[in-house]
Amino acid sequence: MPNFRYRARASRGDLVEGQLEAASIDAAATQLINTGVTPIDIVASAAAGTGVGLDLGRYTAAPPELTDLVLFARQIYTMLRAGIPINQAMIGIARSTRNAVLAAAIRDVQVDIESGRELSTALARHPRVFSTLFVSMVRVGENTGRLDEAFLQMAAYLELERDTRQRVKSALRYPVFVVIAMAVAIGVINVMVIPAFAQVFERAHVALPLPTRVILATSGFFVQWWPVMIITVVAAVVAARYYAATDDGRYNWDKWKLSLPIAGDIIYRATLGRFARAFSMALSAGVPLIQALTVVSRAVDNEYVGARILNMRNGIERGETLTRTAAATGMFTPIVLQMLSVGEETGAIDSLMTEVASFYEREVDYDVKNLSQTIEPILIVCIGGLVLVLALGVFLPMWDLASVKLGR
Secondary structure, eight states: OOEEEEEEEOTTSOEEEEEEEOSSHHHHHHHHHHTTOEEEEEEEOSSTTTOHHHHHHHHHSOOOOHHHHHHHHHHHHHHHHTTOOHHHHHHHHHHHOOOHHHHHHHHHHHHHHHTTOOHHHHHHTOTTTSOHHHHHHHHHHHHHTOHHHHHHHHHHHHHHHHHHHHHHHHHHHHHHHHHHHHHHHHHHIIIIIHHHHHHHHHHHTOOOOHHHHHHHHHHHHHHHHHHHHHHHHHHHHHHHHHHHHSHHHHHHHHHHHTTSTTHHHHHHHHHHHHHHHHHHHHHHTTOOHHHHHHHHHHHSSOHHHHHHHHHHHHHHHTTOOHHHHHHHHTOSOHHHHHHHHHHHHHTOHHHHHHHHHHHHHHHHHHHHHTHHHHHHHHHHHHHHHHHHHHHHHHHHHHHHHHHHHHHO
């Protein structure tokens, strides 16, 4: 007989969890009811008798992508608008969700709601799945009685974030492919092609020009040390990833990538647009200014910029104005500072931040669409330089050899 894991409520409302054998889910529910408890959730156990397989599946599965969260937010919005209770909505969504981590989190949230917790509190218990901004927007929706609108706003925000990331990946796909192809070509030429020419030049006993000597020296280094080079590159990548996972490493990496050529400016403006959009959403939903800055500092997805936003919060707590604290960070452009100043005077910071977000999002969208065209000339120059060096290094000695042979 199959095993089923269950969650149920005792007669006094206490949460009961366990496992039992039954012919089907209906039979398991009947057994629980006969014992005096009310079943909440019954699922087939992945590992008979232990449940270890279920737990391992939850923690080793991939976290939900933005598309999964967008679909979740829109499903909740639709069901709430249709008048379906939140706990029933969670049960239906958990069954239709493809991502295992998100489905498990939704089931846990549904159980927490049944036990009397607020939805925002239940969501906050899963920081791997639901961001601080997501939880804060849901909490504001609960307090204002506009929970469905909160989910609709989050769905729109996450959709915009997903589309921006997809456009960036699409724009970088061709340049990355060209760079990888160049690296492979350089490796093959240095390890296999140049050594063959080196033997010819060595037997000819002619004076080699400087480009040829440089190419031969580079090829010799590759041939002799290529295992060490591969190990060094792999170790450097692993060390960099490990360092980037630390607090200091993440902060320094987020700071450094803002100064990258070409891409750094796009990342910077995208971060400002994300700040303006999240700040506008939080303020329009009624989140207090101090709490809104705290939430936004975690929503910008950049530790360096987030630290500057937290400095703004500290300045406001000391009694300074929002515009002055923003200017003191040295992070915001004049247009953002001007909008913040006007917003403070008119009390319309949320609407003006929406305009700022739309402005930067349009700029980023335009730059991302033209990113390949910007990078292509640089790649062409690099490829041309590589071909020129190889041509001079290989063909100049061959011309000398031909001249010597003809002269004889």
